[in-house]
Amino acid sequence: MTGRGMLKSANNRADGQRNSMARRIEQALLEEISTGDLRPNQRLDEVGLAERFGASRTPVREALSRLTAQGVLVQGERRGVFVAEYSREELSQIFEAMHEIEAACARIASQRLTLLSRSEIEAAQADCVAAAESGDRQQYLRANESFHLSIYRATGNPYIAEIASEFRRRTGPFRAKKFETRDDLLASARSHGELINDIFSEDSATASRSMRSHMTASFLETLKAN
Amino acid sequence: MTGRGMLKSANNRADGQRNSMARRIEQALLEEISTGDLRPNQRLDEVGLAERFGASRTPVREALSRLTAQGVLVQGERRGVFVAEYSREELSQIFEAMHEIEAACARIASQRLTLLSRSEIEAAQADCVAAAESGDRQQYLRANESFHLSIYRATGNPYIAEIASEFRRRTGPFRAKKFETRDDLLASARSHGELINDIFSEDSATASRSMRSHMTASFLETLKAN
DNA sequence: ATATTTCTTATTGTATACAAAATTTCTCCA
DNA sequence: TGGAGAAATTTTGTATACAATAAGAAATAT
Numbered sequence: 266m267t268g269r270g271m272l273k274s275a276n277n278r279a280d281g282q283r284n285s286m287a288r289r290i291e292q293a294l295l296e297e298i299s300t301g302d303l304r305p306n307q308r309l310d311e312v313g314l315a316e317r318f319g320a321s322r323t324p325v326r327e328a329l330s331r332l333t334a335q336g337v338l339v340q341g342e343r344r345g346v347f348v349a350e351y352s353r354e355e356l357s358q359i360f361e362a363m364h365e366i367e368a369a370c371a372r373i374a375s376q377r378l379t380l381l382s383r384s385e386i387e388a389a390q391a392d393c394v395a396a397a398e399s400g401d402r403q404q405y406l407r408a409n410e411s412f413h414l415s416i417y418r419a420t421g422n423p424y425i426a427e428i429a430s431e432f433r434r435r436t437g438p439f440r441a442k443k444f445e446t447r448d449d450l451l452a453s454a455r456s457h458g459e460l461i462n463d464i465f466s467e468d469s470a471t472a473s474r475s476m477r478s479h480m481t482a483s484f485l486e487t488l489k490a491n
Numbered sequence: 492m493t494g495r496g497m498l499k500s501a502n503n504r505a506d507g508q509r510n511s512m513a514r515r516i517e518q519a520l521l522e523e524i525s526t527g528d529l530r531p532n533q534r535l536d537e538v539g540l541a542e543r544f545g546a547s548r549t550p551v552r553e554a555l556s557r558l559t560a561q562g563v564l565v566q567g568e569r570r571g572v573f574v575a576e577y578s579r580e581e582l583s584q585i586f587e588a589m590h591e592i593e594a595a596c597a598r599i600a601s602q603r604l605t606l607l608s609r610s611e612i613e614a615a616q617a618d619c620v621a622a623a624e625s626g627d628r629q630q631y632l633r634a635n636e637s638f639h640l641s642i643y644r645a646t647g648n649p650y651i652a653e654i655a656s657e658f659r660r661r662t663g664p665f666r667a668k669k670f671e672t673r674d675d676l677l678a679s680a681r682s683h684g685e686l687i688n689d690i691f692s693e694d695s696a697t698a699s700r701s702m703r704s705h706m707t708a709s710f711l712e713t714l715k716a717n
Numbered sequence: 718a719t720a721t722t723t724c725t726t727a728t729t730g731t732a733t734a735c736a737a738a739a740t741t742t743c744t745c746c747a
Numbered sequence: 748t749g750g751a752g753a754a755a756t757t758t759t760g761t762a763t764a765c766a767a768t769a770a771g772a773a774a775t776a777t
Contacts, residue, residue: 285760321762330553334560362651365595425588428654511730547732570758
């Protein structure tokens with residue numbers, strides 16, 4: 266029997282991925298912002314985006330609204346929605362907050378480490394190394410994202426993981442600037458290696474301290490690049 | 492994906508409240524949820540809300556979308572948007588995350604303490620004690636909120652303060668249940684006293700540890716009440 | 718030339734309409 | 748009675764239309 270029921274259950278996406286136009290636009294914009302294609306302070310035109318995505322203003326509006334609620338976009342004091350731009354002072358505060366969240370993630374992850382999360386982190390790191398060695402910036406950005414997400418996921422706590430992810434999305438355009446040369450990528454990948462070591466040591470204090478130093482370094486480089 | 496949009500209004504720079512219908516609906520719903528008029532797991536009907544607010548579905552939709560992005564509402568796997576409801580397990584995870592954030596806030600606040608923030612915290616605590624002694628539950632809830640916000644503000648970091656605030660909003664309906672008798676209020680106020688002492692000691696490690704123990708106790712009582 | 722006012726254009730927010738999908742209700746037959 | 752299947756109803760997502768308002772341009776007065 267083909268099973269109408271089977272088809273139905275196959276269509277039941279338990280993963281929560283909505284394929285609506287609004288979500289696709291949201292994801293696309295998020296991607297472009299985090300890669301730096303859309304730059305801070307750039308204005309996002311509703312009708313322009315609608316045309317570009319072959320949709321009407323309605324789903325574009327919903328996407329912009331959600332991204333604004335996430336802090337990736339800001340509603341300009343004049344007219345229009347803009348890619349969030351942060352001053353040095355604001356960046357410093359954001360990184361301070363991020364620093365705390367990431368340290369907490371590292372500590373919790375090191376306490377809860379499972380075989381699965383270990384292997385996910387290692388796999389992501391392998392991708393980072395591969396991308397760094399081939400000097401593929403775009404791919405390194407993706408692998409790097411994946412690497413950090415795998416640590417967040419290893420906490421087993423989706424709430425703190427989500428906070429960490431959002432900070433990462435928010436600072437994406439700024440952090441992206443510090444990856445220019447192949448050496449930048451290699452240095453980052455090497456730094457990941459030490460971090461993994463300390464997280465896998467299962468000494469949570471060491472893991473946390475290591476992440477703090479990783480974040481501090483990342484902040485300094487980000488500041489230099491911005 | 493659990494909590495969307497934990498980082499929102501930190502970048503709402505000095506904006507006068509937008510008087511748009513969508514914003515008003517958003518605020519009204521947020522208020523009703525935090526006061527418990529709208530209970531967890533309750534479904535929010537777009538057309539019903541539109542009628543109630545004398546508006547069309549469009550602004551209602553935008554409000555629901557934003558609240559969903561903030562994690563106050565969730566998109567049910569079936570149809571419709573619901574007030575977020577958390578299981579014991581989820582509450583535990585949320586409190587774990589909150590615990591980390593609050594500890595970080597306490598530590599940073601104790602490092603940066605200014606005369607102004609000191610006095611704000613003390614004033615809020617005085618209100619708490621007054622409300623507790625008079626056994627006014629509603630007022631204690633407000634004063635308690637104010638007390639914790641004053642600590643967040645004392646960090647000087649609006650980004651981490653916003654995260655902490657949002658967790659507080661999300662858990663509001665659950666935490667509220669543990670304040671029943673006058674003794675509950677007095678006990679909470681007393682606990683605040685110790686916390687203040689440790690934050691004002693300007694030993695950040697002590698402040699952090701004290702907040703952790705405060706949060707742990709709060710969690711235990713919340714679990715008992717839910 | 719500059720400042721002020723008016724006209725034009727763009728842009729946002731809201732309303733309404735419509736189509737697709739899914740849930741519910743109804744019907745009919747074993 | 749029960750269940751498969753069809754019709755009706757809800758509900759969501761998107762498109763389009765329209766009104767209000769702010770930004771920009773043009774025109775006029777000082």
